[in-house]
Amino acid sequence: MHEYFIQNISYHKDEVVKLKGWVYNLRKSGKIWFLILRDGTGIIQCVVTKNDCDEASFDLKDVLTQESSVMVTGKVIADERADGGYELIAHKVELVSIAGEYPITKKEHGIEFLMDQRHLWLRSKRQHAIMRIRHTIIKSIRTFFDQRDFTLVDTPIFQKGATEGTATLFETDYFDDKAYLTQSGQLYAEAAAMALGKVYCFGPTFRAEKSKTRRHLTEFWMVEPEMAYYDLDMDMDLAEDMISYIVAEVLMNRRLELETLERDITKLEAIQKPFPRIHYDDAIKLLQARGVDVQWGDDFGAPHETIIGEAHESPVMVHHYPSAIKAFYMKRDPADSKYALAVDMLAPEGYGEIIGGSQREDDYDLLVERMREEGMDPANYDWYLDLRRYGSVPHAGFGLGVERTVAWICGLSHIREAVPFPRTMSRLTP
RNA sequence: UCCGGAGUAGCUCAACGGCAGAGCGGGUGACUGUUAAUCACUAGGUUGGGAGUUCGAAUCUCUCCUCCGGAGCCA
Numbered sequence: 001m002h003e004y005f006i007q008n009i010s011y012h013k014d015e016v017v018k019l020k021g022w023v024y025n026l027r028k029s030g031k032i033w034f035l036i037l038r039d040g041t042g043i044i045q046c047v048v049t050k051n052d053c054d055e056a057s058f059d060l061k062d063v064l065t066q067e068s069s070v071m072v073t074g075k076v077i078a079d080e081r082a083d084g085g086y087e088l089i090a091h092k093v094e095l096v097s098i099a100g101e102y103p104i105t106k107k108e109h110g111i112e113f114l115m116d117q118r119h120l121w122l123r124s125k126r127q128h129a130i131m132r133i134r135h136t137i138i139k140s141i142r143t144f145f146d147q148r149d150f151t152l153v154d155t156p157i158f159q160k161g162a163t164e165g166t167a168t169l170f171e172t173d174y175f176d177d178k179a180y181l182t183q184s185g186q187l188y189a190e191a192a193a194m195a196l197g198k199v200y201c202f203g204p205t206f207r208a209e210k211s212k213t214r215r216h217l218t219e220f221w222m223v224e225p226e227m228a229y230y231d232l233d234m235d236m237d238l239a240e241d242m243i244s245y246i247v248a249e250v251l252m253n254r255r256l257e258l259e260t261l262e263r264d265i266t267k268l269e270a271i272q273k274p275f276p277r278i279h280y281d282d283a284i285k286l287l288q289a290r291g292v293d294v295q296w297g298d299d300f301g302a303p304h305e306t307i308i309g310e311a312h313e314s315p316v317m318v319h320h321y322p323s324a325i326k327a328f329y330m331k332r333d334p335a336d337s338k339y340a341l342a343v344d345m346l347a348p349e350g351y352g353e354i355i356g357g358s359q360r361e362d363d364y365d366l367l368v369e370r371m372r373e374e375g376m377d378p379a380n381y382d383w384y385l386d387l388r389r390y391g392s393v394p395h396a397g398f399g400l401g402v403e404r405t406v407a408w409i410c411g412l413s414h415i416r417e418a419v420p421f422p423r424t425m426s427r428l429t430p
Numbered sequence: 431u432c433c434g435g436a437g438u439a440g441c442u443c444a445a446c447g448g449c450a451g452a453g454c455g456g457g458u459g460a461c462u463g464u465u466a467a468u469c470a471c472u473a474g475g476u477u478g479g480g481a482g483u484u485c486g487a488a489u490c491u492c493u494c495c496u497c498c499g500g501a502g503c504c505a
Contacts, residue, residue, distance in 0.1 A: 025465090025466080027463095027464045027465070027467050027468095028461085028464090028467090029461055029462065029463075029464060029467075029468090030460075030461040030462060031461080031462045032461090032462040032463065032464080033462090033464085034463080034464050034465080034467090036465085045464085045465080047463080047464090049462065050462095051462090066455090079463095081463060081464080081465080082463095082465090083465065101440080101455075101456060102455085103440070103441080103455090104441085104455095105440085105441060105442090105454055105455045105466090106454070106455080106466040107441070107442060107453075107454040107455075107466075108441085108442055108454090108466095109441060109442070110441080110442070110498090111498075112497060112498070113441065113442090168503085183504095184505095205505075207503085207504070207505085209502090209503055209504070210431075210502095210503090211501095211502085211503065211504075212498085212499075212500080212501090213499080213500065213501080213502095214499080214500090215504085215505085216503085216504075216505090217505090220505065221505095222505060299503095301501080301502075301503095302500090302501080302502095303501095344505095352504095352505090353504075353505065354505070355505075356504080356505065399505060400505075401504090401505025402505085403505080404505055405505090415505095426496090426497070426498095
């Protein structure tokens, strides 16, 4: 059986094909009507007249509603008047199911209403384009690691305690115990890297922070590579290669979708290696030179990240943050222990931090010392400390926020559109 | 948690102390090239909840609720 899809319709010019889909829109004009058909791969205009199709099909115009499901058989022709350049001269229209009054109309809607209708909103052109770009981003990430001989290692979602002391975790009953939903697979990825060399985990991550901004979700997807025998510079090289690859793949395979989103493609085409690498000290100087009130030792807030990111066309990597504001597992610079061998990658156009990474502390004693400084009990991390007891090596890794990357590449104003069913402080349905 | 903003028809909004309205969507009808088609007619309301001021409140005051944006935190 041959299946025909709208995205490939130009290969079937002058053929009679059968398309299966949904009514995206209807325009009736007496003895001719136009059925805008959507099949999940694209949208095409079907022209229905009594000259070309049977009467029962023609009369469906009085019955069909927006989003009713139909199958249309007809001849593919090229026509300038049709959006997309091709249209279908219908020979037969078969009704599958009549849709009730569709909540999403052709006029504008508010974001809250559309999010309530998220399960239906995904059918719209714009959301369709975002989901396909998201797919390509995820696929390109997996291909990127696969081509570099990384092994995928899935890490647990139920975890005993926090990876980083500060973040608020979702707590859940675990038989007679408590468990927390993961905020990072990193510690497990480190264990896997000692077994397999180069690994990555890719899964959902949960943060119970009461954040209400366009950059935050309570549930988001994160990809975390971890590499044995990597130092900070190699870590940054990898992050830069990965982002360049993702952007190139999207530009090559999702041009139509970027155009649907009215994304300024020149901004993406400008992403070129090498990305600027700025020492934390220089980032502070850059901010101070622009009149921002920051002192050495401060962490960067969203406005700071925006200023640093906007200074360059490509993403910027800021490295050597003060260890005091970074996580316990990040290795301190042997040359000057007040710095951590850490890096954040800031996306252009104000999209902020998309990657956070570091070389890890591989010395047992220094790691225990850092845990104690953070008020952590090393006894709770005995298995993690085993990685430093048995064949410890220099290693590094980073975490990439998938939705922030999607939001940046798509040019979205809010991260909640970057995931099919977003979870935020105030949204658990649909 | 803090700061700001908003809740009026199914949806998007107007009316801002004096008869609650429009567009879209729904219904009925017209139209053989429409592009969020157009045109005519039509149905559709506990103005977020509660209290107060007033001859009179969607409008002013208080309070509660919900949502949105931002900060902090982070991917």
